[in-house]
Amino acid sequence: MASLALRNLLHDKVRLAVTLVGIVFALVLIVVQLGLFLGFTTVTSAVIDHSGADLWVTAVGMQNLDVGVPFHERKLYQVRADSAVARSEKYIVQFATWKRPDGLQESVEVVGFEPRDGMGGPWNLIEGDLAVLLEPDTVIIDEFYKSKLGVRALGEVVEINGRRARVAGFTRGIRSFTTSPHAFTSFKNALTYTGLAEDQTVFVLVKAAPGADVVALQQRLRDSVADVDVFTTAEFSKKTQDYWLYTTGAGVTVLIAAAMGLIVGLVVVAQTIYATTMDHIREFGTLKAMGASNGYIYRVILEQAGISAVLGYLMAMAISIPVVRASQNGSALILLPPELAASIFVLAVVMCTTASVVSIRKVTSIDPAMVFKG
């Protein structure tokens, strides 16, 4: 026998449709907002997370990757003096102006690293290779930004801050949180493009020796190298994410929109589940008169909520997944990892269950004597 809950839901298909639209609307809104949040978070710190470094040495008071303060390269040699340091390299991230072949100008973020070492370099290279960056005036950009940067193929020549630059490679999937795409180049080239003095650097990336205690090394470098901050990669990644997401308000805005989705969903679902319950209130009274316990009736209402949640979730995913896929080719990246998808399912169940509370309170107060009123 199909459950009473399922039959009650299917009995009024229009009401079921309204319930599902409410749930789907709420869940899609939450998926998109949380997916955007996750996309923002991932993109803001992607260069740090893919750097391969264990520690980042920065000028004192640095709050993120993108707005750096240069310091003297002698700090690099002080870092290298520690026996637990396997490798360490200078590293630049600086905004610059990109002049397209057609003369239009765009902003880019020049990322200068040591190509022989590879730390902090690009990943997911689909054309060209890192060794090309040893040649003068070469850069690697992401294929996603070809159109924005006015580039169609390898070998095209542009200008960065008035200096010649030749596109020598393309990556896939390296997105920028700011409107400025990354232009990876050698540290030497980056000095030229950014106008930084030869004895300056913005970061020092450190790779600890195998088996070395990274936290202990971090503490020693803090003690031995003056006027710098030393972060683990995870710390600097988190710091950068927090800076962009919370100090700019972008993250808060996205989270508020997600919360609004949850509230709207809760209200719509509560209203429709309540209306469904009221439609069947006499039947719940009959159930009570027949000897059903409150627990039995709660189960019927919660089952209605659960079925609504599962159907709503499946429909929301059917809409969200194509939206997420489409975002891979759009300006705002939306991520939907399995953990988020699973969390959304739990959220859907919690939302529908919470929405049932009003109905449960109503049914609890039914006087079973109502069944005798013709």
Add this chain to the structure above:
Amino acid sequence: MDAAISVRGLEKVYESGAAAARALDGVDLDVARGKVTLLVGPSGSGKTTLVSIMGCILRPTAGSVRVMGREVAGLGESELPRVRLEHIGFVFQGFNLFPTLSAEENVALALDLKGIRGSAARRRSRDLLEQVGLSDKLRSFPADLSGGQKQRVAIARALAGDPEIILADEPTASLDSHTGRAVLDMMRSLAHDRGRAVVIVTHDSRALEYADRLVRIEDGKIKEQTQ
């Protein structure tokens, strides 16, 4: 004494703010097994209140109610459903069938409450519907049944838990004369052939000839009891 239900000194007062209405005033009554007891009286006389209290749906203000020998007047809200489930089957004036369930499923729902599910529930539901002459309407929904058929489904449902007591509130009020008689025949058969204690609240004069015992209530008091 073979009473399925026994009430003594029963009082029920409905209070609404400062106003109070006495619905039952010192009622003593025994409902015997194997008999049809008819409760009659004018509207507002207290019939439905009495049957609600005997059915453990309402609690009395004062007095004693024994159902199958157990005192239930002092039981809490959480214990009364169990008494209803174990001992009492209800038949309502408005049938109170579940419109989203078929005839068979309506009966099976009552079995579900007692923890009987699956093929055992299906078998028992079909048996019960066959007993009330509806073996060809198992899959029919209430909307597709006539008034008499609905009431017969309701009777099958009331019998699902195999209760000793059947309480029927105006079971013929929504039925035509012929169908009403068929339902009353069924009620009498439940009492005489199967030993159930059957209580019928009614205004229907046709029911009088089916009564083994007639109880007339007025102003919350039993005015007359005749065999």
